[in-house]
Amino acid sequence: MPTIMDIRAREVFDSRADITLEVEVVLDSGKRGRSIIPTGCSKGKHEAIEVRDNDPRRFSGQGVLRAIDIVHTVIKPRLRGMSPYAQDEIDRMLIALDGTANKSRLGANAILGVSLAVANAAAVHSNQSLCDYVSRGQAKSMPQPIFSMLSGGMHGDGNCDFQDYQVIALNAAHLEAALQVGKNVHMALKALLMARGIGTGVSGTGGFLPPLSSNEQGLALLLEAIGKAGYEPGVDVGLSMDIAAEMFFKDGRYHLAAEGRTLTTTAFIDYLASLCERYPIVLMEDPLGEDDFEGWIALTRRLGGQIELVGDDLFTTNLARFEQGIALKMANSILVKPNQVGTLSETMSLVASAKAAGYGVVFSRRSDETEDTSIADLAVALNATKVKFGSLARTEAMGKYNQLLRLQDAIADAQAV
Numbered sequence: 001m002p003t004i005m006d007i008r009a010r011e012v013f014d015s016r017a018d019i020t021l022e023v024e025v026v027l028d029s030g031k032r033g034r035s036i037i038p039t040g041c042s043k044g045k046h047e048a049i050e051v052r053d054n055d056p057r058r059f060s061g062q063g064v065l066r067a068i069d070i071v072h073t074v075i076k077p078r079l080r081g082m083s084p085y086a087q088d089e090i091d092r093m094l095i096a097l098d099g100t101a102n103k104s105r106l107g108a109n110a111i112l113g114v115s116l117a118v119a120n121a122a123a124v125h126s127n128q129s130l131c132d133y134v135s136r137g138q139a140k141s142m143p144q145p146i147f148s149m150l151s152g153g154m155h156g157d158g159n160c161d162f163q164d165y166q167v168i169a170l171n172a173a174h175l176e177a178a179l180q181v182g183k184n185v186h187m188a189l190k191a192l193l194m195a196r197g198i199g200t201g202v203s204g205t206g207g208f209l210p211p212l213s214s215n216e217q218g219l220a221l222l223l224e225a226i227g228k229a230g231y232e233p234g235v236d237v238g239l240s241m242d243i244a245a246e247m248f249f250k251d252g253r254y255h256l257a258a259e260g261r262t263l264t265t266t267a268f269i270d271y272l273a274s275l276c277e278r279y280p281i282v283l284m285e286d287p288l289g290e291d292d293f294e295g296w297i298a299l300t301r302r303l304g305g306q307i308e309l310v311g312d313d314l315f316t317t318n319l320a321r322f323e324q325g326i327a328l329k330m331a332n333s334i335l336v337k338p339n340q341v342g343t344l345s346e347t348m349s350l351v352a353s354a355k356a357a358g359y360g361v362v363f364s365r366r367s368d369e370t371e372d373t374s375i376a377d378l379a380v381a382l383n384a385t386k387v388k389f390g391s392l393a394r395t396e397a398m399g400k401y402n403q404l405l406r407l408q409d410a411i412a413d414a415q416a417v
């Protein structure tokens with residue numbers, strides 16, 4: 001039986017060249033597993049807390065020397081000698097060692113860094129992909145990708161209020177076909193933006209950043225790009241959005257700066273419903289504020305039978321928040337970001353309850369991502385219905401799509417035997 005011999009943490013860079021935490025677990029066999037922890041710029045209030053140095057003299061306060069010290073002096077002594085296969089026990093120990101409801105003592109970055117590196121080390125030791133290790137070789141299907149196309153809100157530069165405009169291939173026979181659809185729409189959109197001379201620079205998630213005269217204009221642009229790429233909107237390709245409404249929900253009102261108007265929850269729901277009537281929208285993430293429960297209940301009643309309503313800031317990958325959401329019939333799908341909760345085991349139990357409740361399961365990157373592709377393995381292993389890895393741009397996103405392609409090959413090989 002292998003045992004954990006050493007745990008090494010270090011500072012590395014993420015996709016925005018900000019500092020983040022890497023953890024490496026070394027087994028007595030010499031085998032190693034690693035993880036790099038992403039972070040976001042539009043965090044939900046209820047997500048687990050990461051430990052940062054907040055020392056303005058180093059990397060604008062983003063340094064993680066404190067988290068590194070926690071891994072080396074608090075976590076490592078407890079885990080040394082344990083089996084890397086004891087994931088549940090290790091995660092329970094990490095949760096107990098932290099002792100807070102939001103992981104603020106040890107930090108969700110230190111905790112998830114260790115939790116995921118342990119799983120990766122166990123997978124390497126067994127000569128398996130993380131996907132095979134976590135699913136015990138049972139993974140069978142590929143999630144449907146959500147491709148980011150236009151960025152706004154906190155991911156944009158003041159160009160509009162909504163955070164992310166996306167497309168989803170609706171009838172792709174397999175992953176490669178879905179990627180082809182995403183790529184074609186992305187190219188058509190770029191050509192459209194170039195022809196209009198409105199800029200083809202991209203955001204941290206790879207979406208284009210054109211100035212928009214209204215939030216609706218983002219949908220209109222995508223519709224045009226889908227047509228130009230030769231697809232039929234609503235048949236071949238659906239529209240989707242991460243509205244990230246919490247970011248413009250203040251004092252009980254939705255403040256649409258791009259349109260110079262402020263709406264009550266009821267009026268904003270009417271507005272969202274009218275968008276759904278006029279555009280082939282198949283999914284909306286965080287259409288309302290994270291604590292606007294009455295709004296969520298009303299919106300789910302109104303649109304839940306028609307489109308996928310995904311809770312990201314609403315649930316923050318937190319089981320207690322999610323169970324409350326199920327009981328109140330809020331949303332019909334959940335966004336899963338392991339670093340919002342902090343351990344692999346908690347991520348797995350959340351997915352299990354989402355499946356039991358009949359909710360969609362969307363595994364998602366953060367906006368400050370890394371080259372770590374574990375999320376692709378976890379999405380396939382845990383039978384996610386969709387994945388949100390960003391645009392068809394930049395290696396931190398493409399690496400995750402590439403990992404899906406590898407996993408698809410491995411599943412086909414296993415089924416051929």
Ligand code: PGA
Pocket residue numbers: 039040041042043044163242244312364365366367368
């Ligand atoms: P993030 O959020 O910028 O905090 O990663 C992305 C999202 O809202 O899905």
Ligand code: ZN
Pocket residue numbers: 242244285286312313
């Ligand atoms: Zn979101």
